[in-house]
Amino acid sequence: MMDPASTTHPTTRRHFLAGAAAATTLLASAGCADAMKHASKGTPCPMIEPGSVILLQGDSITDSGRDRKRQDNANDARAMGRGYALLAAAQLLAEQRDTELKIYNRGNSGNKVFQLADRWDKDCLALKPDVVSILIGVNDIWHKLGGRYDGTVEIYERDYRALLERTRRELPEVKLIVCEPFVLRCGAVNDTWFPEFDSYRTAAKNVAKAFNAVFVPFQTVFDKAIQDTPPAHWAADGVHPTMAGAQLMAQAWLAAVSNA
């Protein structure tokens, strides 16, 4: 039943404190405190103003087992899933200490970008969010590789742009966060994904730039993490993050938001 480790592993890397320090350096180095000084340059900071409504959107990576029956409750742990959305929300609520902040998760497992569009009225616009964060793309290529979808990267980028145009039209003041699709080279992810997968990452980055959205470089974060720790530690199947992977994502998301 159990597989308790009965021996020590002297070769295992330990850099707990180094990791914690690095994460905070990331948060603090060019964070809101700095950006606020440059407010006259039009820097959209603080990105998360007091009382903001924040919406996290995406596929299964955002969904992470959220309880849909509670999805209308802001800041509800059960409605937030067990992934980066929960980890980032918990940290934001603990550190921002803003009792008026409202965070929602509406990620749906299996979604591609056109499926976000299909449910955008009720799962985004109706919430009147001040901040919308989107992580979408891995299914757009994965389901194609599996023969279940005939989309292309051009369709992905076109649909993504249309979605953000519609969002900006309906919510002119909305602040946008576009998250980089990512994979780890293990589990379901093999050489057949490349170089095509990289074109989806480029498309997401192009979309972020075109809409002046904050870009969260998840692939960069994971590429760095696998330099000293195997890919499966971060995402056993190459697509869905472990707890450790979700934590890295939450830190990267918070760092990007703080830098905005």
Next chain:
Amino acid sequence: MMDPASTTHPTTRRHFLAGAAAATTLLASAGCADAMKHASKGTPCPMIEPGSVILLQGDSITDSGRDRKRQDNANDARAMGRGYALLAAAQLLAEQRDTELKIYNRGNSGNKVFQLADRWDKDCLALKPDVVSILIGVNDIWHKLGGRYDGTVEIYERDYRALLERTRRELPEVKLIVCEPFVLRCGAVNDTWFPEFDSYRTAAKNVAKAFNAVFVPFQTVFDKAIQDTPPAHWAADGVHPTMAGAQLMAQAWLAAVSNA
């Protein structure tokens, strides 16, 4: 359905970065790096050695909706609940980067200390943990106040000591973490809890001292947090932490472990 904030709240405190910096200072200031220098003094650090099996035990605050069907899987987000156990485990796995670390949550909602004892063979000793963290006590007084239990603080402390004696006898090398029971003065928690509740905190601290366990001062952490943010932000019913409260707990737990 929704209650989006349409106005800003200029009086709301914002100390996101200050909070992040403080948490890391806590982690780094007297952490393992320092303690390791003093290893010759017998300091039990690093508390979490490579390949450790870590068990989190307690009541509903630890349980937090964990999936019991998956409880034999180490490092499984669904088995970890949605509370401080998940948040601390995710951060530990991300920062320690030890692929051999194994973390389990076996908290059970409603448990008092004697109920931990009833299931200790299968839910603690069988796992052969290297580190056991326990948070128990709030139900020992809550169920008494509600007329569902006739225990006393003396019974709580006696049973707690017996449980740790048994644990040390069966697992001589085990490292123990005793977490302070805590409440916030809101929701279900009113004046009838005091000063009796404080005697349970003192009992837990006495037990920690007697067994040379790491003590995690949760009540101190929350007492500090309510100086600038209302109790309900941390635990709406006064007993069960919100996401924000769970995050504070995870940070305090990690800081205590790092300092050990």
